[in-house]
Amino acid sequence: MAKAEQIKALVKSHLEGDVEHFCTVALQIAAREAKLGHGKFATELRKLVDLTKEKTNLPLSGEQNPIPIIRPPGELAELLSVSYPKNKLSDMVLGKTTKSDLRRIIQEQRHASEILLHGLQPQRKVLLVGPPGTGKTMTASALAGELGLPLLQVRLDGLITKYMGETAAKLRQIFDTTSKTRGIYLFDEFDAIGSQRGLTNDIGEARRILNSFLLMIDHDCSHSLIIAATNHPRILDIALFRRFDNVIHYELPDQEQIMLLLKTYLSSKTTENFPWEKAAKDAQGLSYAEIKKVINEVLKQSILNNKKKLFHLNDIRTILCERKQSIELLTSITDSK
Numbered sequence: 001m002a003k004a005e006q007i008k009a010l011v012k013s014h015l016e017g018d019v020e021h022f023c024t025v026a027l028q029i030a031a032r033e034a035k036l037g038h039g040k041f042a043t044e045l046r047k048l049v050d051l052t053k054e055k056t057n058l059p060l061s062g063e064q065n066p067i068p069i070i071r072p073p074g075e076l077a078e079l080l081s082v083s084y085p086k087n088k089l090s091d092m093v094l095g096k097t098t099k100s101d102l103r104r105i106i107q108e109q110r111h112a113s114e115i116l117l118h119g120l121q122p123q124r125k126v127l128l129v130g131p132p133g134t135g136k137t138m139t140a141s142a143l144a145g146e147l148g149l150p151l152l153q154v155r156l157d158g159l160i161t162k163y164m165g166e167t168a169a170k171l172r173q174i175f176d177t178t179s180k181t182r183g184i185y186l187f188d189e190f191d192a193i194g195s196q197r198g199l200t201n202d203i204g205e206a207r208r209i210l211n212s213f214l215l216m217i218d219h220d221c222s223h224s225l226i227i228a229a230t231n232h233p234r235i236l237d238i239a240l241f242r243r244f245d246n247v248i249h250y251e252l253p254d255q256e257q258i259m260l261l262l263k264t265y266l267s268s269k270t271t272e273n274f275p276w277e278k279a280a281k282d283a284q285g286l287s288y289a290e291i292k293k294v295i296n297e298v299l300k301q302s303i304l305n306n307k308k309k310l311f312h313l314n315d316i317r318t319i320l321c322e323r324k325q326s327i328e329l330l331t332s333i334t335d336s337k
Contacts, residue, residue, distance in 0.1 A: 003032070003219075003221070005219050005221055006025055006028060006029050006032075006221055009021070009025045009179055009221060009222070010022060010025045010026065010029070012179070013025060013179075019052065020182075020223075021179070021182070021222075021223060022052070023049050023052055023113075024112070024113075024116065024223045025221065026045060026048070026049050026052075027045075027046065027049055027113070027116035027117060028116060028121075028221055029045065030042045030043075030045040030046050030049070030116075030117075030119070031116060031118075031119040031120065031121070033045070042119070046117055075170075075173065076173060076174075076177060078155065078158035079154065079155055079158045079159055079170055079173060079174055080152045080153065080154060080155065080174065080177070081152070081153045081155055082150055082151070082152050082153075082183075083141075083144075083150070083151045083153070084144070084150055084151070085141035085142070085144045085145045085151050086145050087138065087141040087142045087144075087145040088142060088145050088146060089102055089103065089106070089142045089143075089146055091142065092135055092138060092139070092142055093253065093257050093260055093261045093264075093288065094135060094250075094257075095250075095251060095254075095257070097249075098248055098249065098250060098251075101246060101248045102139060102142070102143070102248070104123070105122075105123045105124075105126065105143065105225075105246070106143065106146050106147065108122035108123050109122055109123075109124070109147055109225070110147070112223070121245075123245040123246050124223075124224070124225045124226065124245065125217060125220075125225075125226045125243065125244045125245045125246075126225070126226070126227050126228070126244055126245060126246050126247075126248060127190070127228045127229075127230075127233075127240070127241070127244040127246070127247045127248070128140075128227065128228065128229040128230070128248050128250065129229075129230055129231075129233040129247060129248070129249055129250065130231070130249055130250025130251060131231060131250070131251070131252060131287060132231050132287060132289070133287030133288055133289030133290055134250035134251065134252060134253075134287050134288055134289075135250055135288050136188075136229040136250055137186070137188055137229060139227070139229075139248075140153075140184050140186040140188075140227045140229070143184050143225065143227070144183070144184040147184070147225075149182060149183045149184050149225070150181070150183040150184070151183065151184045151186060152177075152181070152183045152184065152185050152186070153186045153188060154174060154185065154186060154187045154188070156188075156189060156192050156193075158170070159171070159174075159193075160192060160193075160209075165208065167208075167209050167212075168208055168209060168212035171209070171212050171213060171216060172212070172216065175216040175217075175220055175222075178220060178222040178224040178226065179220075179221075179222040179224075181224070182222070182223050182224050183224050183225075184224070184225045184227060185224055185225065185226050185227065186227045186228075186229065187226070187227070187228040187229070188229050189229070189230065189231075190228035190229055190230040190236070191230045191231070191232045191235055191236060193209060193210065193213055210237055210239075210240075213240075214239060214240070214243060217243050218243060228244070252284075252285065252286070252287055253286075253287070253288055253291065254284075255277070255280045255281055255284055256280075258280040258283045258284065258286075258291060259276045259277060259279075259280035261288070261291055261292075261295070262276060262279055262280060262283070262291070262295065262316075263276055265295045265299070266295060266298055266299075266311070266316075269298060269299065269302050269310065269311055270310060270311050270312075270316075271310045271311065271312055274311075274312075274313065275313050278313055279313060279316050279317070279320075282316075282317055282320050283320055285324075286320075286323065286324070286327075290323055290327065293323060294316075294319050294320055294323050297319050297323075298311060298315075298316065298319060301319075
């Protein structure tokens with residue numbers, strides 16, 4: 001039989017007039033019944049869903065409804081920051097495997113109805129891991145832009161409190177919202193929630209928060225995407241990893257990727273026959289975010305020079321050197337604490 005949470009979601013979506021969500025939950029129930037061997041009931045339920053879609057003119061797979069502007073009400077305004085990104089996956093320079101994984105998620109979401117009809121689930125719970133500045137947060141924006149969904153970023157300063165049980169209650173509000181408002185829900189710096197039980201001073205409360213998250217993500221049957229991102233996967237509790245449909249790894253850009261990034265933004269600002277390979281080699285070890293800062297610095301200098309100056313390799317090297325020195329200084333300050 002259907003889970004209690006699915007029945008509640010079905011009734012709630014009917015009361016709120018959310019036909020798309022109603023059909024999504026009904027298909028999830030049909031998929032579950034098919035797995036339990038109740039094939040006739042599953043088939044009949046799928047036919048009813050198809051009939052509902054025909055009568056309500058729901059869009060076909062791949063089509064996108066315009067998403068209304070939303071503003072989190074009441075206390076949710078302190079927990080969620082909402083934006084409507086226009087970024088696309090093509091705007092990002094990523095490794096082949098990483099980009100392939102993300103394209104698969106987008107494809108599955110665009111054909112979610114077809115996947116559900118076959119008793120399967122599209123990927124929608126994803127963990128992003130890798131060094132700072134490698135594109136994890138921007139990925140959430142790109143997914144939102146590709147799917148035409150709002151990006152709802154969880155504000156850790158509003159979520160995590162010192163009062164016993166309050167953080168778990170706020171987590172519940174967020175997961176309740178995933179059913180009401182379809183979107184990309186981003187838990188950035190996820191290790192603040194998902195650290196191994198026993199690593200923090202306040203062990204009891206840390207366990208309660210993590211256990212609450214595990215329970216809520218297990219029972220979440222919404223049609224929203226839940227994205228968690230962390231720079232420190234090693235400190236995450238092992239129980240978390242099997243809760244996600246996919247774990248996508250990010251790395252610092254290699255020389256070829258750096259060269260593509262520099263060429264994309266600076267080809268019109270550099271001298272003829274500019275040695276891109278040498279510039280890319282000099283930039284190795286920097287993250288995408290740091291390289292983008294270098295690019296922005298070159299573009300600003302071009303504007304201040306009335307766009308007349310064409311940059312030589314030494315000009316770029318000087319800016320790269322300044323950026324690396326800045327990072328080294330920041331690292332030494334952090335390490336000394």
